[in-house]
Amino acid sequence: MSLPLFQRFALAEIAPTRWKNGGGNTREIAVWPAGAGMDDFVWRLSVADIGQDGPFSAFPGIDRQIVLLEGAGVTLRADDASFSHRLEHIGEPFAFSGDTSLQATLIDGVTRDFNVMTRRGHCRARVEVFRQGFAPGAGGHAVCLLAVSGAWQAQDAGPLLQAGEGALYGAAEPASTPSFEPVGDAALCLCVTLETEPGQ
Template structure:
């Protein structure tokens, strides 16, 4: 299991130069990116970078939200509500009430299946199983993973076994499961 602290993340420019992202983790092989996790600060309306061959699941983790305008219509990306869309689609965003921070999962759909869920119930939980990658990202409050406390913006990743965690009262977490395809 790996724990990535928010304070250790490095800011880098977006692919399209329109903002800042913080890469959390990724898995690559000789064919390219299998999956990638990142956080981005969005201060204004704008165009998303294109990532052909990848599916995106975006979750607003701070702020009110935004509307994603794409070829298949509009997606309402509200706080703690994961939305899925084609990474190659031409998407523009309109903020609904000021700046936001979002968490991005991008994965190669041909080689990997991905899912994202919000957890709000206090107590013990599990994400993933053997042969899968399980991810926990703390949005609000705190969580405990194998005796380590995670705060807002911290992420835990397990690739060998289910990721078990305890969520405190009034905390909000994002869980992700990634499964190899084929």
């Protein structure tokens, strides 16, 4: 089983799933294997809207990365006191272990965050932020792009990604993921490269 070579998405077109505690919602961009649940995914990409202070559940065996997309940010405090981090700069990734539960405290109102979850020993993720033209790394299992601000044009008249839009590439061939250039000022794009272990 392999990923399609190209899938386009828009956050506005992904139906949100409300959290059980009512404190926010999640839009799942992609998960591998397709259709996997929270107990058996290899990797998962999503965007969350956090509307109020509250807990983040523990996910033992999962490595996590979070990037602020909109809002003033959130303070994340591990229940085991292993870290306390203010996520307040848009586009700056923060990596942490899912082994411990967290408390999330909003800094000043609702935030939107990009989330990467990978199963330890099965997959690794590299999260990069670009403000200038870039070419995603080749050879991974998948590459996900998300235009955070501005617009991004793929080479050779490929897709134009507006803010809130993205693309998922199955990176089976180096040439399958084109380079991208910003269109206009203040453009910012996230690039996630996912590397899976053989057999995943």
